[in-house]
Amino acid sequence: MTNLILASSSPRRKELLENLQLTFEVCSSDVDESYNPQLAPGDIVMVLASRKAQAVSSKHVDSFVIGSDTVVVSEENILGKPKDSDEAFAMLKNLSGKKHSVYTGVSIISPEKERTFFVKTDVVFWELTDEEIHSYINTGEPFDKAGAYGIQGIGATLVKEISGDYFAVVGLPLSKTVRALQEAGYKLSY
Numbered sequence: 744m745t746n747l748i749l750a751s752s753s754p755r756r757k758e759l760l761e762n763l764q765l766t767f768e769v770c771s772s773d774v775d776e777s778y779n780p781q782l783a784p785g786d787i788v789m790v791l792a793s794r795k796a797q798a799v800s801s802k803h804v805d806s807f808v809i810g811s812d813t814v815v816v817s818e819e820n821i822l823g824k825p826k827d828s829d830e831a832f833a834m835l836k837n838l839s840g841k842k843h844s845v846y847t848g849v850s851i852i853s854p855e856k857e858r859t860f861f862v863k864t865d866v867v868f869w870e871l872t873d874e875e876i877h878s879y880i881n882t883g884e885p886f887d888k889a890g891a892y893g894i895q896g897i898g899a900t901l902v903k904e905i906s907g908d909y910f911a912v913v914g915l916p917l918s919k920t921v922r923a924l925q926e927a928g929y930k931l932s933y
């Protein structure tokens with residue numbers, strides 16, 4: 744029996760976790776991703792990560808469940824996934840030539856307890872021309888990603904500097920996640 748479940752439909756989170764050669768299943772959480780905009784960004788991603796983990800944990804009570812959520816924060820604006828090209832353009836224009844922060848929340852629910860935390864990573868973008876932004880949007884890469892970019896793909900070329908956990912920007916801070924799993928009683932097979 745697999746006792747580790749990733750409560751996510753994100754192909755990136757699955758690929759990240761696969762790097763660690765753990766045996767796990769993926770269950771899509773499908774929860775309402777609305778949140779109270781008064782909350783601080785770290786609290787928003789923790790609330791959403793916990794909601795995703797709880798939705799799956801309630802059906803798999805004997806498993807360790809990982810839920811996660813990522814948002815991009817630029818000058819107080821919280822950027823999720825763009826709905827269309829116009830929104831993607833507005834997000835990338837907003838990020839151009841500046842520093843922003845990527846917040847990723849992780850919630851681990853074990854048969855006994857829940858442990859939820861967040862990681863903040865600072866990213867600096869090069870100054871982008873409108874033409875560069877349009878070309879990037881035309882690749883299709885921005886659409887299912889918070890802040891309208893993927894640092895693991897062509898989006899890497901937009902990034903001048905990163906300070907913090909690269910994996911957290913992609914969607915799951917691997918090292919802290921595994922440590923939290925172990926603290927919750929999960930035994931690694933290697």
Ligand SMILES: Cc1cn([C@H]2C[C@H](O)[C@@H](COP(=O)(O)OP(=O)(O)OP(=O)(O)O)O2)c(=O)[nH]c1=O
Nearest residue numbers: 751752753812813888889892893894912913914
């Ligand atoms: C900033 C950034 C985000 N992202 C992705 C990670 C997440 O998949 C997505 C943020 O949306 P999320 O709502 O966190 O996740 P999701 O809807 O894709 O998946 P699920 O809720 O089922 O777990 O943005 C990248 O892939 N690369 C990046 O550089």
